[in-house]
Amino acid sequence: MPATSLKNFFRLTTLRDIGLFLLTLAAFLWLVLRGAEQMGYTWHWQRIPGYLFTLDEDGFSAGPLLQGLGLTLVITSISMLCAGLIGLATALLRLSSSPIGRQLARIYLEISRNTPLLVQIFCFYFIVAPILDIGRMSTAVLALSLFEGAYASEIFRAGIQSIHRGQWEASHSLGLTRWQGYRHVILPQAIRKIMPPLTSQAISLIKDSALVSTIAVYELTMQGRAIIADTYLTFEIWTVVAAIYLVLTLAVSAVAGILKQRLQGVG
Amino acid sequence: MITVRDVTKVFPGGVVALDGFSLDVCRGEVLVIIGPSGSGKSTFLRCLNGLDAIDSGTIIIDGVALDKNEANRLAIRREVGMVFQSFNLFPHLNVEENINLAQQLVQKKKLAEATASTHALLTRVGLLNKANRYPDELSGGQQQRVAIARALALHPKVMLFDEATSALDPEMIGEVLDVMRDLAAEGMTMLVVTHEMGFAREVSDRVVFMDHGRVVEEAASKDFFTKPLHDRTRDFLSQIL
Numbered sequence A: 001m002p003a004t005s006l007k008n009f010f011r012l013t014t015l016r017d018i019g020l021f022l023l024t025l026a027a028f029l030w031l032v033l034r035g036a037e038q039m040g041y042t043w044h045w046q047r048i049p050g051y052l053f054t055l056d057e058d059g060f061s062a063g064p065l066l067q068g069l070g071l072t073l074v075i076t077s078i079s080m081l082c083a084g085l086i087g088l089a090t091a092l093l094r095l096s097s098s099p100i101g102r103q104l105a106r107i108y109l110e111i112s113r114n115t116p117l118l119v120q121i122f123c124f125y126f127i128v129a130p131i132l133d134i135g136r137m138s139t140a141v142l143a144l145s146l147f148e149g150a151y152a153s154e155i156f157r158a159g160i161q162s163i164h165r166g167q168w169e170a171s172h173s174l175g176l177t178r179w180q181g182y183r184h185v186i187l188p189q190a191i192r193k194i195m196p197p198l199t200s201q202a203i204s205l206i207k208d209s210a211l212v213s214t215i216a217v218y219e220l221t222m223q224g225r226a227i228i229a230d231t232y233l234t235f236e237i238w239t240v241v242a243a244i245y246l247v248l249t250l251a252v253s254a255v256a257g258i259l260k261q262r263l264q265g266v267g
Numbered sequence B: 001m002i003t004v005r006d007v008t009k010v011f012p013g014g015v016v017a018l019d020g021f022s023l024d025v026c027r028g029e030v031l032v033i034i035g036p037s038g039s040g041k042s043t044f045l046r047c048l049n050g051l052d053a054i055d056s057g058t059i060i061i062d063g064v065a066l067d068k069n070e071a072n073r074l075a076i077r078r079e080v081g082m083v084f085q086s087f088n089l090f091p092h093l094n095v096e097e098n099i100n101l102a103q104q105l106v107q108k109k110k111l112a113e114a115t116a117s118t119h120a121l122l123t124r125v126g127l128l129n130k131a132n133r134y135p136d137e138l139s140g141g142q143q144q145r146v147a148i149a150r151a152l153a154l155h156p157k158v159m160l161f162d163e164a165t166s167a168l169d170p171e172m173i174g175e176v177l178d179v180m181r182d183l184a185a186e187g188m189t190m191l192v193v194t195h196e197m198g199f200a201r202e203v204s205d206r207v208v209f210m211d212h213g214r215v216v217e218e219a220a221s222k223d224f225f226t227k228p229l230h231d232r233t234r235d236f237l238s239q240i241l
């Protein structure tokens, strides 16, 4: 399956697109180099690999940047899972027949989507964390999960509502309970429509996770800031950090693309 | 078997879809319901199996009164099978899985047991060779026959048909009507909303003409078409015959 999608990818990519891409890349590099030159910046690229990893007689050991990447991966994957669950639960609550449930869900959504994530992170860090007595990591995961969960819930809701109501009528008329209807009839169909927007949400989550560096969680961005504070390798480190995020988000899109093909292959 | 008394259904927005509707249906009876568009035929069928809640009146099916209680609604739905104009098969499941689903979830049958009765049902509607196909690989007529088999899987005491053939190409109407005819011959209690007057005349025991959410006229089908009593019935019949 991955082999065929890779083939498609190359077939679709025309020569013109490759040319344009290289041109843009060259222009970007020129701008960076020129900017550095004007500031009298001397490059120290040779020092960068050491911050990524070291290979010696003890074998491979991850440098601060890769350690940061590891933590970013841990934070985003746990948050993704939690955001998905929160999103689904909130969507079901909003579509439920309970007025209290619907109202609670709406209050959560309004607050979550109408305040800056950074402020939310601070609120969790300075107010909620001491009350619940949780660490910085848990605080970061909690804040990100709740924030992204609000967006995920709107995606779930739209997906669920896009399923024709005849599907509900059929499952009700067969005596299925509401939950059985969701579980066996509605959600399996909705998930196919939900995949693409959910992927972009996952990518947002990866990018937003950089904000938890503000509460000194040593993920990728925080590690970058720490190295720069020590070494003043501003250009090199931010470039590498940006590149790592790019690889990560592109990888998520690729996996999602393959997954989507699989899902659509069935039925 | 079914007793409906003074049922009223008002939709949000003030549309009175059923307005003091009363009807009795005996066991094994095949009843055809006709009436102009918007007269409340679909609403009546939907209320019978609890898809829509009634605002007042009573519905008693096989001795059990339909009320707002969820458990009661589920119990009624299991006794009442429904076939829709637009089939409403589950597109992500194949034919066999469509028919297995409620048997497994509602009757708690094991897969093998469910599949066995599914195959018996598919044989009955002549589609055993399509067991592993998905709904979008079937013609409309075949889909509707699968939908009938699916509704029969729970051994309902009553079957409701809401314009089961209206979405079909003319050449496929016959195969679905044949299945319905067999079902009627087996003694199933059936309420059929249809525009197929041939079917009504031939298969049904009684015809009910409704308009504006009420019964205007009901008569044994042999009398209904030959000597309608009301002007409105006569007008309607002259339009569609």
Ligand SMILES: Nc1ncnc2c1ncn2[C@@H]1O[C@H](COP(=O)(O)OP(=O)(O)OP(=O)(O)O)[C@@H](O)[C@H]1O
Residues within 6 Å of the ligand: B011, B012, B013, B015, B016, B017, B035, B036, B037, B038, B039, B040, B041, B042, B043, B044
């Ligand atoms: N969900 C709903 N919300 C509001 N009004 C509705 C709803 N469903 C039906 N109605 C209204 O109730 C009335 C009866 O509708 P119903 O579908 O029962 O008619 P019908 O006899 O089945 O018509 P048709 O022959 O066109 O199917 C109509 O005026 C319709 O507009």
Ligand SMILES: [Mg+2]
Residues within 6 Å of the ligand: B041, B042, B043, B162, B163
């Ligand atoms: Mg109708």
